[in-house]
Structure formats: structure tokens, C-alpha cells
Amino acid sequence: MAPTPLIAGNWKMNGLLKELGELQTLAEAAGAGLNQGRDILICPPATMLSASFGILGNHVAVGGQDCHSAESGAHTGDISAAMLKDVGARYVIVGHSERRADHGESDELVRAKAEAAMAAGLIAVICIGETEAERDADATIDVLARQLASSLPDDMDGNRVVVAYEPVWAIGTGKTPTADDVRHIHDFIRRTLVERFGDAGNGVRILYGGSVKPGNAAELLAIDNVDGALVGGASLKASDFIAICQASPTA
Numbered sequence: 001m002a003p004t005p006l007i008a009g010n011w012k013m014n015g016l017l018k019e020l021g022e023l024q025t026l027a028e029a030a031g032a033g034l035n036q037g038r039d040i041l042i043c044p045p046a047t048m049l050s051a052s053f054g055i056l057g058n059h060v061a062v063g064g065q066d067c068h069s070a071e072s073g074a075h076t077g078d079i080s081a082a083m084l085k086d087v088g089a090r091y092v093i094v095g096h097s098e099r100r101a102d103h104g105e106s107d108e109l110v111r112a113k114a115e116a117a118m119a120a121g122l123i124a125v126i127c128i129g130e131t132e133a134e135r136d137a138d139a140t141i142d143v144l145a146r147q148l149a150s151s152l153p154d155d156m157d158g159n160r161v162v163v164a165y166e167p168v169w170a171i172g173t174g175k176t177p178t179a180d181d182v183r184h185i186h187d188f189i190r191r192t193l194v195e196r197f198g199d200a201g202n203g204v205r206i207l208y209g210g211s212v213k214p215g216n217a218a219e220l221l222a223i224d225n226v227d228g229a230l231v232g233g234a235s236l237k238a239s240d241f242i243a244i245c246q247a248s249p250t251a
């Protein structure tokens with residue numbers, strides 16, 4: 001049985017408390033049935049997590065955009081998985097390409113963060129994806145194989161890990177891979193997960209991310225082994241994000 005689709009919004013470093021009205025609109029749509037047969041997640045900036053949880057309640061999950069690999073301690077400015085859980089988060093994104101690039105995060109660190117997230121009872125959304133230079137060098141599959149091998153914990157539970165494939169060159173650019181390329185890559189990711197984790201690999205949701213918009217969501221979300229989307233820019237406006245959710249198949 002195919003996993004329940006997950007449509008996740010990543011607000012990145014955007015959002016002030018005055019934007020909570022967008023979440024109110026989303027909460028009302030979810031309350032009216034948008035979340036039937038699909039899981040919906042919003043990852044606002046950490047400063048908005050608590051207020052977002054208050055508005056979205058149980059209809060729409062909230063998640064962090066990153067967590068530290070340690071449980072607690074002297075790490076000024078960082079947030080632990082337990083802190084995210086404490087304010088209502090159910091998920092946390094780890095290894096987003098912007099964290100890998102801006103903060104030099106390695107596959108091994110991403111894996112440690114995913115382990116910390118799972119230990120705290122969160123679902124880890126582990127991001128992988130090739131850069132434009134890697135794609136141009138025909139290295140996409142090699143890069144993804146390395147990231148999957150090194151960024152994913154060994155202790156796999158399909159319900160507690162989500163993999164998000166985000167080609168770096170497609171993020172925020174309006175460019176997307178062809179449907180055939182997405183199918184080919186998601187098939188590869190699924191095969192890799194099953195080879196390593198057995199049947200648990202079939203339960204892992206594989207999201208596509210990178211310039212998902214209301215206009216292309218239906219085509220992308222209909223592809224085999226695309227179990228949802230990780231949406232950046234188009235998640236900031238409730239009407240766009242709701243349209244993307246509506247384009248998703250239901251379980």
C-alpha cells in the first residue's frame with residue numbers, strides 16, 4: 001500500500017507573527033477536509049513554532065527546519081530536537097541543501113541530526129539532492145547514492161523518516177526536472193531504501209522539492225514513488241499552498 005502523501009511547507013527564513021493569518025486560512029481549509037487522506041506540514045521559522053502550533057492544532061503538523069545533533073548543552077543559537085518537540089513540533093527537516101551549503105553540514109552531521117530527531121520522537125525529513133554542476137557532470141545518481149548511504153540512520157523505521165529529493169538547481173529557480181527524470185530518480189531512491197532496509201524502505205515517504213507550484217503540482221505528485229512535496233516559496237501564501245495540497249492524491 002502506498003504511504004499517505006505528505007505535503008510539507010518550508011518557510012525558510014521568512015515569516016513574522018503578522019503572517020500568522022496565512023496559517024489561520026490553512027487551518028480552516030484543513031478543518032474543512034483538506035487533510036483527509038493526506039498529511040500536511042508547515043515548518044515555520046523557530047520564532048513562530050509555538051504560535052503556529054496554537055493555530056494549526058491537530059489538523060496540520062508543525063515542524064522545525066533544523067535541529068542540533070546533541071540533546072542539550074553549550075551550543076549558542078542552536079535548537080535541540082527535544083525543544084522542537086516541547087513546542088508541538090512533530091517533524092524536523094535535516095540536511096536541507098541551504099544548511100549543507102551555508103553551514104557546511106556533512107552527510108555524517110545530517111545523519112547525527114536525524115538520529116537526534118528520532119530519539120526525541122520527531123519524524124526526520126532528510127534532504128538530499130545534486131547541485132547543477134553535479135548534474136552537468138552526470139553525477140546525480142552517484143551523489144544521491146552517497147547522500148543516502150551516509151545521511152540516513154541505520155535504525156530505520158519507515159514511519160519516522162521521510163526522504164526529500166531536492167535538486168539544488170531547482171530550488172527557488174522556477175526550473176524543475178522532467179517528469180521522466182523525477183520518476184527515474186525516485187525509483188532509484190526507492191530501490192536504494194529497499195535494498196538497505198528491506199520492506200521498511202517501502203514505507204518511507206519520498207518527497208520531491210524544488211519549484212513546486214500550483215501549476216505543476218498535479219503532474220509531479222502523480223509520478224510513481226513521489227509521496228508528496230517539500231514546498232518552499234509557494235508555501236508562504238495559503239492560497240497557493242492549499243492549491244498544491246488539493247493537487248495531491250489521497251491515501
Ligand SMILES: O=C[C@H](O)COP(=O)(O)O
Nearest residue numbers: 010171172210211232233
Ligand atoms: O524546502 C523547500 C525547497 O528548498 C524548495 O523551495 P522552492 O519551492 O522555493 O523551490
